[in-house]
Amino acid sequence: MSATKNIIIIGGGISGLAAANRLADLGVEATLIEAGEYPQHKVCGEFYSPECVSILDEWEIPTPVSINETHFISENKILKYNFPNQARGVSRFECDYALMQRAQRKGIQFLTGTTVQKIKSNYTLTLSNGKTLNTEQLILATGRRSTLAESHWNHSTKTKTPFVGIKAHFEGLDLKHRLEMYSLPGAYLGMSQIEGHKTNVAMLAKTDCVQAAGGADKFVEQLLEQKQSKKLKERLKPGKRLFKKWLTCGVPKFGNRSVASWPSAYLIGDANGAITPVCGDGIGMGLTSGIMAADYALQKKSDSFQLDWERRYQKRLNWGALLQGIMLEPTFAQLLIKTAHTFPKITDLFFKKTRE
Numbered sequence: 001m002s003a004t005k006n007i008i009i010i011g012g013g014i015s016g017l018a019a020a021n022r023l024a025d026l027g028v029e030a031t032l033i034e035a036g037e038y039p040q041h042k043v044c045g046e047f048y049s050p051e052c053v054s055i056l057d058e059w060e061i062p063t064p065v066s067i068n069e070t071h072f073i074s075e076n077k078i079l080k081y082n083f084p085n086q087a088r089g090v091s092r093f094e095c096d097y098a099l100m101q102r103a104q105r106k107g108i109q110f111l112t113g114t115t116v117q118k119i120k121s122n123y124t125l126t127l128s129n130g131k132t133l134n135t136e137q138l139i140l141a142t143g144r145r146s147t148l149a150e151s152h153w154n155h156s157t158k159t160k161t162p163f164v165g166i167k168a169h170f171e172g173l174d175l176k177h178r179l180e181m182y183s184l185p186g187a188y189l190g191m192s193q194i195e196g197h198k199t200n201v202a203m204l205a206k207t208d209c210v211q212a213a214g215g216a217d218k219f220v221e222q223l224l225e226q227k228q229s230k231k232l233k234e235r236l237k238p239g240k241r242l243f244k245k246w247l248t249c250g251v252p253k254f255g256n257r258s259v260a261s262w263p264s265a266y267l268i269g270d271a272n273g274a275i276t277p278v279c280g281d282g283i284g285m286g287l288t289s290g291i292m293a294a295d296y297a298l299q300k301k302s303d304s305f306q307l308d309w310e311r312r313y314q315k316r317l318n319w320g321a322l323l324q325g326i327m328l329e330p331t332f333a334q335l336l337i338k339t340a341h342t343f344p345k346i347t348d349l350f351f352k353k354t355r356e
């Protein structure tokens, strides 16, 4: 059975949901297809940079924790930085669900638990439930792992994953209004508060290191025994992990993706290019590119959309890669912290360059 839709969004993470909400506000009919169900936990630091705040406030999405400063920590060295504007904390479990409910209330149709398996030219989508859908305009928001957008003809499901994302919620850690970032051997970790006095602890680790340790749980155990992790171990001591096991996911390399340039297709969020998590800007890029795609789709200008995407996000991907390289090497992180104590403008520079 086949049906035709005006606009289809594939992927209902932060970017697809942003596009859906914007289209709903513009009074445009659209269908969003999401492989998973709502609500669901996602491997993410759950830190919402200042750029996200006005968007989520306007849409009345609750973001209950305000975050005003960050501490970069490497062994015994700390660099403190006050955000120029307030950031926020809330779990993706709550935020994505609230965004989905808002879009649905405003008329967006959701097909959840449904995977798009194939995209054929002019766009015919084959769904996991055996049905097909046709559309003239496609918004691809399939995240960093899907290869769906890479070519019309080669829908490989395998991506190389040099990193592993690891995350769990804790109670009993009192971070108040601060984001803490730790540079560790083979990994870096961020923690900040979310709703209900809980804390999200998320890290990005090198796949080789996690495999060598025999899995994520053992990797974290061994990591906490290293001398560079002394401060982190003390910090986590009073906490109780609320997830039975650390939640994990394979993470492909960051930066630009070699995506197909299809007419009337708009790639948003990590599907177009993923910024390193250390920047805390992936959610912001997802929200803003989702809104941008909706606006361009309304004008049917996919070429201009891609040019605008590159103008807006390209440079920050490179700065993000540099900052991540530093965070994955505690000696480099210490050097950066020392330099930033002498030249404080460096911290401001990194903050601005990873989001301008």
Ligand SMILES: Cc1cc2nc3c(=O)[nH]c(=O)nc-3n(C[C@H](O)[C@H](O)[C@H](O)COP(=O)(O)OP(=O)(O)OC[C@H]3O[C@@H](n4cnc5c(N)ncnc54)[C@H](O)[C@@H]3O)c2cc1C
Pocket: 010, 011, 012, 013, 014, 015, 016, 033, 034, 035, 036, 042, 043, 044, 045, 046, 047, 048, 049, 114, 115, 116, 117, 141, 142, 143, 144, 146, 148, 164, 165, 166, 202, 203, 204, 251, 268, 269, 270, 271, 274, 275, 277, 280, 281, 282, 283, 284, 286
């Ligand atoms: C360890 C880690 C920590 C991070 N921490 C932060 C942070 O603190 N702050 C921040 O701003 N950013 C952070 N990020 C980045 C942020 O998580 C991402 O940039 C953001 O989630 C991207 O949103 P998205 O909508 O593009 O993709 P996703 O949120 O990945 O959503 C993609 C969706 O598409 C669906 N999908 C995929 N293929 C199909 C298909 N074929 N059919 C149907 N549905 C499909 C998936 O089920 C998924 O729900 C972090 C990333 C990592 C790895």
